[in-house]
Amino acid sequence: MSHFLKKWTELSEVKEELASRDWFFGTSGNLSIKVSNTPLQFLVSSSGKDKRKITSEDFLLVDELGNAVESTGLKPSAETLLHLEVYRKTNAGCSLHVHTVDNNVISELYGDYGEIRFRGQEIIKAFGIWEEDAEVSIPIIRNHADIPALADEFSQYIDGDAGAVLIRNHGITVWGRNAFEAKKHLEAWEFLFSYQLKLLSVKNLVQPKISI
Numbered sequence: 060m061s062h063f064l065k066k067w068t069e070l071s072e073v074k075e076e077l078a079s080r081d082w083f084f085g086t087s088g089n090l091s092i093k094v095s096n097t098p099l100q101f102l103v104s105s106s107g108k109d110k111r112k113i114t115s116e117d118f119l120l121v122d123e124l125g126n127a128v129e130s131t132g133l134k135p136s137a138e139t140l141l142h143l144e145v146y147r148k149t150n151a152g153c154s155l156h157v158h159t160v161d162n163n164v165i166s167e168l169y170g171d172y173g174e175i176r177f178r179g180q181e182i183i184k185a186f187g188i189w190e191e192d193a194e195v196s197i198p199i200i201r202n203h204a205d206i207p208a209l210a211d212e213f214s215q216y217i218d219g220d221a222g223a224v225l226i227r228n229h230g231i232t233v234w235g236r237n238a239f240e241a242k243k244h245l246e247a248w249e250f251l252f253s254y255q256l257k258l259l260s261v262k263n264l265v266q267p268k269i270s271i
């Protein structure tokens with residue numbers, strides 16, 4: 060199997076798994092995987108497609124400017140610039156973006172704090188952090204309608220080969236050294252978001268606020 064085909068298959072399998080979790084509501088979400096370093100080329104999902112479907116037009120190869128390498132009728136994801144920033148600044152091999160109800164609610168609840176932190180959760184080990192009582196945090200940024208402005212702000216929070224940023228009332232972008240790591244981190248973040256929302260709602264049921 061060619062290197063290109065291997066990368067396509069890898070990304071396609073991740074896309075299928077995220078689709079099985081129902082994380083691609085209303086054509087939202089995009090994915091990319093690095094194919095080469097020099098020149099920088101990566102496969103990115105085609106814009107506006109139903110990412111739950113598997114077709115030969117799911118991805119296209121783009122260059123270090125985010126433009127299609129070969130002439131095609133397909134449009135790279137509207138958020139290709141964010142993926143590009145990840146590959147430009149790190150050695151990451153894969154970047155995943157999904158809109159879920161949980162990540163949107165968390166981003167709205169904690170958006171004014173600019174981040175959300177989690178401590179003492181076993182799943183934090185999925186981020187490769189093994190210390191007792193470890194703490195992780197994810198930045199929450201504004202959702203600029205202008206993609207270059209969004210990519211600009213997003214870029215300020217890219218500081219390693221694996222990482223994640225929440226975009227307020229939009230979604231999460233997670234990257235990792237490879238597709239396995241990016242997906243693992245994405246699942247861990249979504250677990251934490253879901254945990255937090257459940258905890259808040261149960262607490263509210265157990266200790267209802269009494270208003271007089």
Ligand SMILES: CSC[C@@H](O)[C@@H](O)C(=O)COP(=O)(O)O
Pocket residue numbers: 085086087088089104105106107108135136137138156158
């Ligand atoms: C209906 S999703 C809105 C889009 O603007 C975007 O946020 C998204 O995630 C999908 O865009 P796409 O261009 O298909 O990659």
Ligand SMILES: [Zn+2]
Pocket residue numbers: 087088089138156158229230
């Ligand atoms: Zn999006």
